[in-house]
Amino acid sequence: MVPVRVQRIESIRDPEGLLGKRIELVEERKIPRFAIKPPTEEARMVQSVVQALQQQLPVQTMRTGINLPKIILFLTEQEYDQLGIKFDVNQVYEVELSNHGIQFRKSP
Numbered sequence: 001m002v003p004v005r006v007q008r009i010e011s012i013r014d015p016e017g018l019l020g021k022r023i024e025l026v027e028e029r030k031i032p033r034f035a036i037k038p039p040t041e042e043a044r045m046v047q048s049v050v051q052a053l054q055q056q057l058p059v060q061t062m063r064t065g066i067n068l069p070k071i072i073l074f075l076t077e078q079e080y081d082q083l084g085i086k087f088d089v090n091q092v093y094e095v096e097l098s099n100h101g102i103q104f105r106k107s108p
Contacts, residue, residue, distance in 0.1 A: 001094045002027060003107060004070050006087050012074065020076040023087050025095070026067040071095070071102075 004025040012022045038044045075083065085093075085104050092107040 001096050001105075002070065003092055004028075004095050005067075005092050006089050007067065009087060009089055014074070014076060018076045018078075020074065021080050021087075023073040023075070024069070025071040025073070025093070027070040029066050029068060 004027050006023065007026045008022075008024040010022040012020050014020055036047075038047050085106075087093075094105045094107050096103045096105070
């Protein structure tokens with residue numbers, strides 16, 4: 001199970017002109033609150049390279065964690081109704097990937 005939060009819901013039109021929704025789900029990960037100071041010069045150089053790469057990645061940082069894009073759904077209105085879930089922005093869901101399927105459960 002992976003906890004995801006609904007970050008954005010937008011109305012869209014598919015190539016055939018049908019109305020639909022674009023639903024963006026992100027995974028929130030905690031960031032350690034303490035700074036890790038590597039003991040060797042080589043480790044410090046690796047840490048600076050990793051930090052530079054992290055700045056290049058398309059993730060949004062927050063004080064307590066980062067938001068990693070996880071799933072973006074493009075659904076027609078009919079598909080959205082068939083899914084049977086009414087997504088709300090900032091609502092947290094648990095996603096289970098198994099047996100060639102995806103299941104969403106509203107997190108308490």
